[in-house]
Amino acid sequence: MSTCFGVSLGSSSACVAVSKDGKSEVIANEFGERATPMYVCYQAEEKLIGRPAKHSLHRCADVCVTGMPCLVGAKMSDQCVQAMSHDLGCELCEGVEGEVCYVLRGGKVTAQQALTDALGKVKESCLSLSSDGSARAVFAVPTSFSACQKNAVRAAATEAGFTVLRVISESAAVCLAYDIGQTQASESYVLHFAVGKHTSAATVLSATRGLYRVLGWHVAQGVGGAQIDQAV
Numbered sequence: 522m523s524t525c526f527g528v529s530l531g532s533s534s535a536c537v538a539v540s541k542d543g544k545s546e547v548i549a550n551e552f553g554e555r556a557t558p559m560y561v562c563y564q565a566e567e568k569l570i571g572r573p574a575k576h577s578l579h580r581c582a583d584v585c586v587t588g589m590p591c592l593v594g595a596k597m598s599d600q601c602v603q604a605m606s607h608d609l610g611c612e613l614c615e616g617v618e619g620e621v622c623y624v625l626r627g628g629k630v631t632a633q634q635a636l637t638d639a640l641g642k643v644k645e646s647c648l649s650l651s652s653d654g655s656a657r658a659v660f661a662v663p664t665s666f667s668a669c670q671k672n673a674v675r676a677a678a679t680e681a682g683f684t685v686l687r688v689i690s691e692s693a694a695v696c697l698a699y700d701i702g703q704t705q706a707s708e709s710y711v712l713h714f715a716v717g718k719h720t721s722a723a724t725v726l727s728a729t730r731g732l733y734r735v736l737g738w739h740v741a742q743g744v745g746g747a748q749i750d751q752a753v
Contacts, residue, residue: 523652523653523655523657524539524540524541524650524651524652524653524655524657525539525540525541525657525658525659525686526538526539526540526647526656526657526658526659527539527540527545527658527659527660527661527694528640528643528658528659528660528661528678528683529661529691529694530559530590530660530661530662530674531559531590531663531717531718532559532588532590532591532605532663532717532718532719532720533558533559533560533587533588533717533718533719534556534557534558534559534718535556535557535559535590535639535640535643536555536556536557537557537643537646537647539647539650541650541652548646548647548649548650549646550571550572550642550643550645550646551645551646552571552572554572557571557572557639557642557643557646558571558572558574558575558587559587559588559589559590559636559639560574560575560578560585560586560587560639561574561585561586561587561589561635561638561639562574562577562578562581562584562585562586563584563585563586563625563628563630564577564581564584565627568638570638570639570641570642571639571642575587578610582610582611583610583611583625583626584611584625584626584627585610585611586609586610586611586623586625586630586632586635587609587610588605588608588609589632589633589635589636589639590636590662590674591605591663591670592605592613592621592632593620593621593632593633593636593670593673593674593677594666594667594669594670594671594672594673594674595621595632595667595669595670596615596619596620596621597613597614597615597619597621600742601665601740601742602621604719604720604742604743605719605742608719608747609623611623611624611625612624614629616629616631620632620633623635633673633676633677636673636674636677637677637678637680637681638681640677640678640681640683641681641682643681644656644681644682644683647683655684656682656683656684657683657684657686658678658683658684658685658686659685659686659687659688659689659694660674660675660678660685660687660688660689661688661689661690661691661693661694662674662688662689662690662691663690663691663715663717663722663740664690664691664692664713664715664722664724664735664738665722665738665740666690671688674688675688690724690735691713691715692711692713692715692724692726692733692735692738693726693733695711695713696711696713696726696728696733701728702728702729702730702731702732702733703730703731704730704731705728705729705730706729706730707729708727708728708729709727709728709729710725710726710727710728710736711725711726711727711728712724712725713725713726716745716746716749717745717746718745718746718747719742719743719744719745719746719747719748720740720741720742720743720744720745721740721741721744721745722738722739722740722741723738723739724737724738725737725738
């Protein structure tokens with residue numbers, strides 16, 4: 522039986538779980554961490570990804586990129602891009618096809634390419650537990666993602682070597698994980714809170730016999746774990 526992975530993709534990190542022989546388990550990366558930072562450092566002599574790139578942020582901010590999961594498939598004029606631009610170590614610009622690009626020392630890189638590079642590191646953790654050498658995965662992304670952003674995540678993951686089975690909202694993934702609304706005949710309602718690094722989101726869903734419908738959501742930009750840490 523083929524191994525299937527679940528990837529929870531946030532703005533600053535990715536978490537991977539494996540489903541094998543009827544059991545699910547969150548797996549650790551090469552550093553023993555259960556979440557891989559979505560950071561890429563494009564140094565002249567090497568490319569650092571994940572934890573090493575995050576540790577290089579303070580001394581090499583002009584060649585380090587993060588936040589790319591929320592920037593792929595978006596435009597420079599989008600509110601999410603404008604909000605995140607203040608929290609990044611390097612500037613953003615518009616690419617030739619309207620995509621978001623990072624301005625680095627000595628060049629540029631698209632958010633799409635940066636995400637592909639970061640997911641390549643995530644795939645390495647998957648392959649260590651794959652039964653057939655493949656990385657078949659379902660990706661969970663923020664509920665607020667547009668169809669364009671979901672398609673961009675799928676494209677980046679595919680380019681990184683994943684076989685993408687489906688891209689679903691993190692709210693639906695939470696309901697599935699906790700077996701909410703799978704067997705109930707009557708309609709139930711779920712309120713899902715998600716706190717990220719720089720944003721927080723609340724989503725209301727309805728669930729009936731495994732069918733989930735997003736009724737509405739609200740995203741608070743600039744209210745996340747980083748801001749809570751500063752307040753504390």
